[in-house]
Amino acid sequence: AQSVAQPEDQVNVAEGNPLTVKCTYSVSGNPYLFWYVQYPNRGLQFLLKYITGDNLVKGSYGFEAEFNKSQTSFHLKKPSALVSDSALYFCAVRDNWAAGNKLTFGGGTRVLVKP
Amino acid sequence: DAGITQSPRHKVTETGTPVTLRCHQTENHRYMYWYRQDPGHGLRLIHYSYGVKDTDKGEVSDGYSVSRSKTEDFLLTLESATSSQTSVYFCAINGQGERGFTGELFFGEGSRLTVL
Numbered sequence: 001a002q003s004v005a006q007p008e009d010q011v012n013v014a015e016g017n018p019l020t021v022k023c024t025y026s027v028s029g030n031p032y033l034f035w036y037v038q039y040p041n042r043g044l045q046f047l048l049k050y051i052t053g054d055n056l057v058k059g060s061y062g063f064e065a066e067f068n069k070s071q072t073s074f075h076l077k078k079p080s081a082l083v084s085d086s087a088l089y090f091c092a093v094r095d096n097w098a099a100g101n102k103l104t105f106g107g108g109t110r111v112l113v114k115p
Numbered sequence: 116d117a118g119i120t121q122s123p124r125h126k127v128t129e130t131g132t133p134v135t136l137r138c139h140q141t142e143n144h145r146y147m148y149w150y151r152q153d154p155g156h157g158l159r160l161i162h163y164s165y166g167v168k169d170t171d172k173g174e175v176s177d178g179y180s181v182s183r184s185k186t187e188d189f190l191l192t193l194e195s196a197t198s199s200q201t202s203v204y205f206c207a208i209n210g211q212g213e214r215g216f217t218g219e220l221f222f223g224e225g226s227r228l229t230v231l
Binding site for chain 1: 205209220
């Protein structure tokens with residue numbers, strides 16, 4: 001079975017400060033990990049993924065995430081947050097043994113960046 | 116844009132009525148998915164399809180059925196809608212590159228369903 005947890009319902013950060021959104025996962029095999037962002041009344045937009053290779057993954061809009069196998073974590077980071085980064089963020093995982101490329105999503109973390 | 120269109124985008128219906136949501140893709144991708152989004156639960160997989168007439172259940176499939184008679188269309192049907200099925204429904208397709216799946220999913224804009 002595969003599962004993912006986002007321990008924070010909401011993260012508040014001042015504009016210009018670093019932003020971190022936490023994600024931990026559980027899989028039987030090797031994980032494929034993803035981050036998505038959702039703006040109000042929109043679908044989910046793909047930000048970045050870890051399949052294999054470097055543990056630090058860079059994605060869209062200046063976001064990056066670090067894969068940590070020993071801590072089973074894949075935290076999303078941005079060095080300097082913008083007000084426009086305020087949105088709902090989802091972490092997702094897929095076990096590399098899972099058929100059908102079915103992703104399991106976390107409950108989401110709302111990010112509020114204050115001016 | 117991933118070339119995914121969902122219809123209707125908004126629907127209000129009454130308990131006990133049938134409802135069909137449509138997902139149309141222009142990418143000719145083999146895999147398509149239906150998820151529902153509820154506060155605190157993130158997105159949960161309802162059903163998915165791996166080809167024409169080939170479908171399988173997800174984690175929250177009770178009360179839902181799907182059909183895929185052609186590659187571009189994936190239909191989600193609530194045979195008799197209940198208030199617990201009030202949700203936002205998202206269709207998704209796999210990302211594909213020259214070497215096959217790229218891993219990520221691409222989502223439509225969602226269909227908001229309210230069951231009174």
